[in-house]
Amino acid sequence: MSISCQQFLAWVSEYLDGELGPSQAEAMQEHSRGCARCPVVLATTRQMVRILGDERNLAMPEGASLRLRQALDQGLGESLLPTQLRPAAATPKPKEKRRASLLGFGAVSGSWRATAWAAAIILVFLAVGVARWRASATTTSGWLIDQHCFAAFHNRIADHPRSCLLRCADSTYGLVDAKGNFTPFDAKGNRSALAAVQASSKPDHLWVTVRATMSSSHELEVQNLELTQPTDAALAAANAR
Amino acid sequence: MAEPVAVVDEDQGLVRRACAGERDAFYALVSRYERPLYRSALAITRNPADAEEVVQETFLRAYEHLAQFRGEAKFQTWLTQIALNTARMKLRKNHGGLWESLDEPRETEDGMLPRDVVEWRENPEQRLGREEMESLLHHALNGLPPGYREVVALRDIQMLSTQETAEILGMSVANVKTRLLRARLQLRERLAGPLGRRGTSV
Numbered sequence: 001m002s003i004s005c006q007q008f009l010a011w012v013s014e015y016l017d018g019e020l021g022p023s024q025a026e027a028m029q030e031h032s033r034g035c036a037r038c039p040v041v042l043a044t045t046r047q048m049v050r051i052l053g054d055e056r057n058l059a060m061p062e063g064a065s066l067r068l069r070q071a072l073d074q075g076l077g078e079s080l081l082p083t084q085l086r087p088a089a090a091t092p093k094p095k096e097k098r099r100a101s102l103l104g105f106g107a108v109s110g111s112w113r114a115t116a117w118a119a120a121i122i123l124v125f126l127a128v129g130v131a132r133w134r135a136s137a138t139t140t141s142g143w144l145i146d147q148h149c150f151a152a153f154h155n156r157i158a159d160h161p162r163s164c165l166l167r168c169a170d171s172t173y174g175l176v177d178a179k180g181n182f183t184p185f186d187a188k189g190n191r192s193a194l195a196a197v198q199a200s201s202k203p204d205h206l207w208v209t210v211r212a213t214m215s216s217s218h219e220l221e222v223q224n225l226e227l228t229q230p231t232d233a234a235l236a237a238a239n240a241r
Numbered sequence: 242m243a244e245p246v247a248v249v250d251e252d253q254g255l256v257r258r259a260c261a262g263e264r265d266a267f268y269a270l271v272s273r274y275e276r277p278l279y280r281s282a283l284a285i286t287r288n289p290a291d292a293e294e295v296v297q298e299t300f301l302r303a304y305e306h307l308a309q310f311r312g313e314a315k316f317q318t319w320l321t322q323i324a325l326n327t328a329r330m331k332l333r334k335n336h337g338g339l340w341e342s343l344d345e346p347r348e349t350e351d352g353m354l355p356r357d358v359v360e361w362r363e364n365p366e367q368r369l370g371r372e373e374m375e376s377l378l379h380h381a382l383n384g385l386p387p388g389y390r391e392v393v394a395l396r397d398i399q400m401l402s403t404q405e406t407a408e409i410l411g412m413s414v415a416n417v418k419t420r421l422l423r424a425r426l427q428l429r430e431r432l433a434g435p436l437g438r439r440g441t442s443v
Contacts, residue, residue, distance in 0.1 A: 009354075009355070009426070010422070012422070012425075012426075013418065013421050013422035013425050013426075014418060014422070016425075017403070019403070019418070037355070037358045040358050040359065040360055041355045041358060041426075041429070043360065043361075044360065044361050044429055044432075044433060044436075045425055045426065045429045047361050047365075047436075048425065048428055048429045048432055049397050049425065051365070051366070051374075051378070051432075052284075052378075052393065052397040052398055052428075053397055053398065053400065054366070055276060055277070055280065056366065056371070057280075057366065057374060057375070057378060058279075058280045058283050058284060058375065058378055058398070059276070059279075059280065060275065060276050060279040060280070060293075060296075061289060061293075064279065064293050064296075065275060067293065067297075068271070068275060068293070068296060068297055068300070069268070069271070071297045071301070072268075072271065072297070072300055072301065072304075075297075075301045075304075076264070076267075076301070076304055151272070152272070154268055154271075154272050155265065155268060155269050155272060180265065180268075
């Protein structure tokens with residue numbers, strides 16, 4: 001069967017999907033051999049379909065997955081997690097930015113600036129003092145993971161490999177408690193976690209014990225951190241998945 | 242694309258467990274489908290914030306109505322139906338009544354004729370970089386009528402079969418095929434300029 005360019009075009013999509021009958025498909029191939037333009041249209045349409053199907057294109061942005069889980073945690077009824085360990089409602093911003101805004105007196109000019117700095121320093125000391133007084137450090141443990149991979153490994157945190165943790169050092173480390181919730185570490189905790197992972201030889205199943213206080217932005221302000229053996233219950237839960 | 246039977250069975254099992262109150266089972270379904278749903282929602286709404294909301298609302302609605310999922314359809318089909326309705330509502334809200342009139346694309350032969358017929362570069366994502374590729378796709382999708390974007394989202398992004406797409410959209414298989422052909426040819430045309438290997442024009 002010999003077909004025109006117009007017919008080729010009309011069948012090109014079904015041809016790509018393998019939905020044409022054998023004689024129609026054969027006619028497409030025969031036309032391709034004798035036409036300069038149609039095979040290019042076929043090849044580029046195939047490339048276009050591949051680009052759309054490639055999950056790296058139009059991909060979900062970083063953070064969206066975590067925001068989805070937080071929205072679901074709220075929307076699906078009461079969370080099983082104790083309030084003090086719940087992650088912050090919004091994705092925690094980098095610590096530097098918060099500090100910058102706290103001390104950002106760029107708009108204040110002249111002699112006011114010195115007074116403002118003095119006031120700020122006193123306030124910071126007061127705040128730190130109050131925070132110390134209110135929150136005494138406790139010891140917590142859980143699976144160590146970074147925020148970026150938490151979403152993808154939500155149901156198999158223990159399998160998250162050390163190699164990936166090292167690659168994700170730019171993300172925020174934190175721990176996942178028995179209820180499967182992620183709580184991020186502060187900057188010091190992140191440094192300690194990275195050092196501990198670098199020093200470890202375990203390929204995965206990285207369990208961490210921290211002595212920390214919970215900050216008002218729901219970060220664990222880590223005083224000290226070490227990799228330890230997962231509890232039997234956590235191991236059993238991980239193996240059950 | 243036909244889903245492996247194991248995945249479908251696994252979904253049914255997870256739905257049963259989620260219905261019985263196992264939150265983890267529901268989250269396993271979320272992990273499995275959040276990404277394809279987001280990509281489809283983005284193709285339809287063309288707005289990342291809307292797409293994110295569509296995914297959130299879809300899973301909340303799915304959870305709420307999970308007991309009504311009978312298991313006659315694939316879970317993915319059921320979920321996609323919810324997502325599609327949610328995305329349509331979002332579009333209507335954002336564009337007033339315009340959406341309805343845009344829904345039925347004018348069926349002219351004109352849009353089908355390929356004008357830019359050159360071969361494309363291999364692996365354009367690697368050459369262009371992720372951001373440029375995203376902006377090209379956004380631009381290309383922007384020019385498609387909503388009805389075409391829906392078919393592309395279901396067939397080429399979610400990889401649902403022609404039959405499943407027809408069921409979700411409530412149209413005939415033949416109609417899905419026609420829309421898909423036109424949508425693909427238009428998208429091809431819009432990407433041909435930036436992705437074309439200049440100097441090898443035929």
